[in-house]
Amino acid sequence: MLASAYVVPNVHASGPIYAFFATACSARPPPRTVHGMMTLVPCEIPDFLDLVSQLPGVGRSDRDKWLRFDVDRRAFGYLWPATRTVGLKQTIVEQLALVAERPDVFEVQFTSGGFGWVVVHLAGVERDELAELTFEAWRLTAPDALLEERADELPS
Structure with a gap:
């Protein structure tokens, strides 16, 4: 990898x-x-799984057609293998900026609780960008103790 x-x-x-x-x-x-x-070099599913595995406190729930990733039992990401897409929690401002900048790569998924979830087409992003998006989704969800433990260290 x-x-x-x-x-x-x-x-x-x-x-x-x-x-x-x-x-x-x-x-x-x-x-x-x-x-x-x-x-x-576009990202693939193993890239996303590797990035998520580097973050502390992450749980994974496998469903029939998708996987859910959470920290402290609160979701921050989803993976749909069939479409090679992930859904990631972002701020609403970031969600709108991503979709406006590259609508072929990012889609609005939904908004909830002041957050904007964005669908990311893995083939349209490189690993370093996916690392930033995944880390931000995790950071917006993780409890303070885990945030202090990880600080601002992106997964690689």
């Missing part, structure tokens, strides 16, 4: 650098072109 997503110039689409990259990322889907210049 890679610690972060990589950006590779298109000029390396073949040759030794690409061969190394392809070998290192063999469990991932192929990189995709962004603005015709760069490629990004």
Whole structure:
């Protein structure tokens, strides 16, 4: 499992650098072109599961078609394997900003209790961005003792 997503110039689409990259990322889907210049490595379900596993106090409940992630018995995230999407708790301001900026990657899920839940299409985000979103969802939900224990250390 890679610690972060990589950006590779298109000029390396073949040759030794690409061969190394392809070998290192063999469990991932192929990189995709962004603005015709760069490629990004999209996230997959194992990335999300790995990030969540690094956060203290996380519980997981497996359902028929989705998984629920909580801290102190309060949900902060959901995973729908069939659609390769996750739902994450965010502030309403962040929810609206994400959806406005990249509506092909983020969708409004719902709002509740002053929070805006956002659907994230894993294929549209890199691991470092998913780490930030997952950490923020956890941070908005975790009790003070766990927040102090973790401080501002993002999962990697």
